[in-house]
Amino acid sequence: MYKLERNKEIAKRVKELTRSGVPVKQIFADIQSYGMAPASLTTFYKYYGQDMESAKAAITSAIGDKVINQAINGDPDAASTFKSQELYLRSHGGWSPKSTEQVQEVGDDMEEAASAVDALMSLLGKNSDDSEE
Numbered sequence: 001m002y003k004l005e006r007n008k009e010i011a012k013r014v015k016e017l018t019r020s021g022v023p024v025k026q027i028f029a030d031i032q033s034y035g036m037a038p039a040s041l042t043t044f045y046k047y048y049g050q051d052m053e054s055a056k057a058a059i060t061s062a063i064g065d066k067v068i069n070q071a072i073n074g075d076p077d078a079a080s081t082f083k084s085q086e087l088y089l090r091s092h093g094g095w096s097p098k099s100t101e102q103v104q105e106v107g108d109d110m111e112e113a114a115s116a117v118d119a120l121m122s123l124l125g126k127n128s129d130d131s132e133e
Contacts, residue, residue, distance in 0.1 A: 006047040007036040014048045018055035027052075 010031050017027045028044050031037045038044040067084045074081030089095035121127065 004036065004038060004043065004047070007034060010034050010037060011048060011051045014051045015055040018052045019059060024052070 013031055013034075014027055017030060022030075024041075028041055031044075038047060067087060070081055071084035071088050074084060086095075086097075
């Protein structure tokens with residue numbers, strides 16, 4: 001019986017299929033024709049999980065570079081630029097088109113009390129201008 005090891009040819013095939021977007025179960029099935037192929041998904045992940053992750057990271061990096069470059073340097077009138085900006089802001093900026101921020105200037109307690117008194121006097125028909133006469 002032989003000891004199972006990581007095989008460079010299998011690793012190459014795993015990376016190639018991962019870059020093409022092939023699901024893990026299909027990659028696992030595809031490599032079974034190799035003599036040193038793992039017999040279980042657990043063993044497959046043990047030896048080739050890092051190969052799949054590095055292929056996914058390379059794809060994400062390449063696409064991310066294009067999206068961010070488009071968002072920053074794209075034509076402001078192009079729909080693709082807006083979509084790139086929106087995607088980035090949604091995924092990394094916490095932005096949502098439905099979220100709004102309400103900003104209200106807050107005065108000190110004296111200003112608020114004076115404003116409340118003025119509002120009450122106005123409702124009673126007493127203007128501060130009338131009391132000075």
